[in-house]
Amino acid sequence: MQRGSNGDGGDGSRAPGRGRAGWQMAAAVALVALVALIIAGVIAVARAGGGSGASERAVSAVPRDATAAPAAGPLDTATPAPAAAPASAPSPAAGASATPTPALAATPAPAASASATPTASPDAGALTVPAQLGTGETIALRLRAPGAVSATVQFRGASYPLITLGEEFGAVLGVPLEAALGPAQLTVSALDGAGGAPQRWTAAYEVVDRGREVDHVALTDEVAAVLTPDASARESALRVTQFARSDPAPAWAGRFQVPIPGVVSSGFGVGRSYNNGPVGGFHGGLDLAADAGTTVLAPAAGRVSWVGAMPIRGLSVIVDHGAGVQSGYHHLGAAFVTVGQAVAPGQPLGLVGSSGFATGPHLHWEVTIWGVNVDPSAWTATGFLR
Ligand SMILES: [Zn+2]
Incomplete structure (x- = not known):
C-alpha cells in the first residue's frame, strides 16, 4: 500500500x-x-x-x-490531504489552521401548522449554525427563542432535543464521514409551553469534504x-x-x-x-x-x-x-x-x-x-x- x-x-x-x-x-x-x-x-x-x-x-x-x-x-471521496480541521470547531488539537466558517443566522419561517403565524414579537429569535459543515465534524448550533421552553432540531432525518443554555438553547450534532456532499438544511422547532403554535427556523448549510x-x-x-x-x-x-x-x-x-x-x-x-x-x-x-x-x-x-x-x-x-x-x-x-x-x-x-x-x-x-x-x-x- x-x-x-x-x-x-x-x-x-x-x-x-x-x-x-x-x-x-x-x-x-x-x-x-x-x-x-x-x-x-x-x-x-x-x-x-x-x-x-x-x-x-x-x-x-x-x-x-x-x-x-x-x-x-x-462514496465520499477522501482525497489525500492533511488531517481535517474541524470547521465549526476552532483550532483542532493537531494545530492545523482552523477555518472557522461564517455563521449563518436563519430567519424564522412560518410554522407549518394552520393558524400559526410567527409571533410578530419585537424579537423573533435566531438560529445560528455554521454555513459549512465538514464530514466528521462536530457542529454546535444555538437558538435564541424568546418565550420558548423547549426546542428540537430535525437533522438528517431524525429529531434531537436541544439543551437549555441560559437564555438560549443549543445542541451538538455530528456530520457523518460518509455524508453526501453539497447543500442541505436543518430545521429547529421551539414550543412556548402554553400550547402556542411552534415556531420554526430553517437554516441552509453545505456539507463539504475536508480532504x-x-x-x-x-x-x-x-x-x-x-x-x-x-x-x-x-x-x-x-x-x-x-x-x-x-x-x-x-x-x-x-x-x-x-x-x-x-x-x-x-x-x-x-x-x-x-x-x-x-x-x-x-x-x-x-x-x-x-x-x-x-x-x-x-x-x-x-x-x-x-x-x-x-x-x-x-x-x-x-x-x-x-x-x-x-x-x-x-x-x-x-x-x-x-x-x-x-x-x-x-x-x-x-x-x-x-x-x-x-x-x-x-x-x-x-x-x-x-x-x-x-x-x-x-x-x-x-x-x-x-
Ligand atoms: Zn483506531
Missing part, C-alpha cells in the same frame, strides 16, 4: 525497511445501518510490501487497530476469515443499542482532556481502500499508541454506559457525557469501571491493551454524537456549548 502522506504515521504502518515482513494491520469497515447510525468493522491487514514512501519512522509495530470505521457509505487521507491496505485471507460479517453485524447491533439513548443533560464542561499521552498512530477519518478498491470505510476514531498498561483517563465528566468485549473493538468502555455525546475506549487490557458509575474528568477508566483486532497496544478513542463518529481532537481543542 502506498501512503499518500506522512499524516499520523499510524495508518502508514508499513515498515519500509522490513521488506516483506508482513505486518498485519487492521482496518475496519462499516456498514451503514440507518441514516444516522453506522458502524461495523472490517479489519484490514496491510502486508508489508516493498518500502513505500512512508517515513522511516513508521516503525514496525505501529499500533493501530482494526477497529471498525464508521459506516462505509456511498482526509486515504490509506490503501491489503486484506489477507487470514483476516478476511476472522473478520466475518457476523462479527461486524454483532458489533453494529451492540452499538446501535448503545447510542440510542443518552442522558438529557450535558455533563461535560469545557474541553475534553486527552485520555492518554500517546502519540497519534492513526488519524480520525482516514479513508480505507481495501485491495485497491474504492474507499470502503473510514477510521472512526483516533488511535493513540502507548505501552500496554498505560492508564486511560476519563476526558470529561459523565456516566459509564457500557463495559464489555466487542467482537472487533475488544474490551471497551463507553462513557455517556449527555446530550447525545459519548466517548469510547477500545482494545483495553483492563476496565476499572462499571455501568452506571459516574466518572469525573481524569478518573481512571482502564488500561491500554490490544484486545480485539489490533496490531499492538494502543487506545482507539472514539467520540460519537447520537452514534455518529466525530473527530475526538475537536473536543480536546474546543469546549462545545459549555
